[in-house]
Amino acid sequence: MAKPTISFTWADARRLFWKLCLVLFLTSVLWVLVYRWIDPPVTLHMLSKRSEPSPKTEKVEVIQYRFVELEDMSQQLPLAAIAAEDQLFITHSGFDFKAIKQAFQRNLSSKKTYGGSTISQQVAKNVFLWHGRSYLRKAVEMYFTFLIELLWGKERIMEVYLNIAEMGDHVFGVHAASQYFFKTTPDKLGRQQAALLAAVLPNPIKYSVKNPSGYTLRRRRNIVRNMNRLGGSDYIKKWMQ
Known part of the structure; x- marks a missing residue:
């Protein structure tokens, strides 16, 4: 008996x-919509950090x-985040x-890699994607950036950013950073403290909030100047109205 052919x-x-x-x-649209109202319980970046030892202690720490x-x-x-990033x-x-x-032009002539990512792009990368450098990942990052801008809006993007940004080794978000570095809560942070947290965002492992280097302190001063130039708290109040 002949076997049926599958075309x-x-x-x-x-x-x-x-x-x-x-x-x-x-x-992807459903995933983004869910996080519009439900706070991310964890991000892929946090999971990757949890699976690797802390470079400072040589042992895995709790996120x-x-x-x-x-x-x-x-x-x-x-x-401070806007002024810095x-x-x-x-x-x-x-x-x-x-x-x-x-950033593209500087990368053509420099061994050091420069980034031109916005806060929105950083949120898309840290919440929905893996870390790494490839054209595919960058293309997917741009897609998710478009979605969160369309479906979330600026306030939600900033809220998620300040909660999932790594601000120290295994320390994510302003709540953990406020308690770990300043023994207080996010609502009580002043301008200098906020600027110091923003100053380490490019590389929170290399730059320290607890023991800031001269470079980190200079960066904090520049951020404070930018905060004043933007208009201080009034700038945020007008935006959030």
Whole structure:
């Protein structure tokens, strides 16, 4: 008895491909929508940090992380983040193309890698993606950046950013950082403290809040100047109205 033949044509392959794309698209939109109202319990970056030893103690430490609402933070914290990381955060649509172009040009002629990522891009990377450098990961990062800008809005993006940013070795977010470094809560942080936390954001393992280097202190002074130039707390109040 002859066995039935199974035919699989290019038309079938195309239909399967587009069905897979649709499933991935709907899944990603649902994932982003869920985090619009539900706080991320953990991020991929936290999980990767949990699985590796701390470079300072040579043993795995407990991840310190607790989500707090933006309204329960000192307004100095979002102000310091904007002043340090992304001064066009309120007005751009998720991308600072001028900064991206400048970083690309500097990387062509330098062994050191420069980034041009906005706060929105950093949130997309840290919440939804793995860390690494590849064109594929960057493309997916841009896709998720577009989604969170569209579905979350600026206040939610800033809220998530301040909660999931690594501010010390195994210390994530302003609640854990406030308690660990200053023995207080995020709503009680002053301008200098907020600026110091923002000063270590580029590399919280290399730069220390507890024992700030001369470079970190100079960076804090520059951030404080930028905070004043932006308009101080009034800048945040007007944005959040």
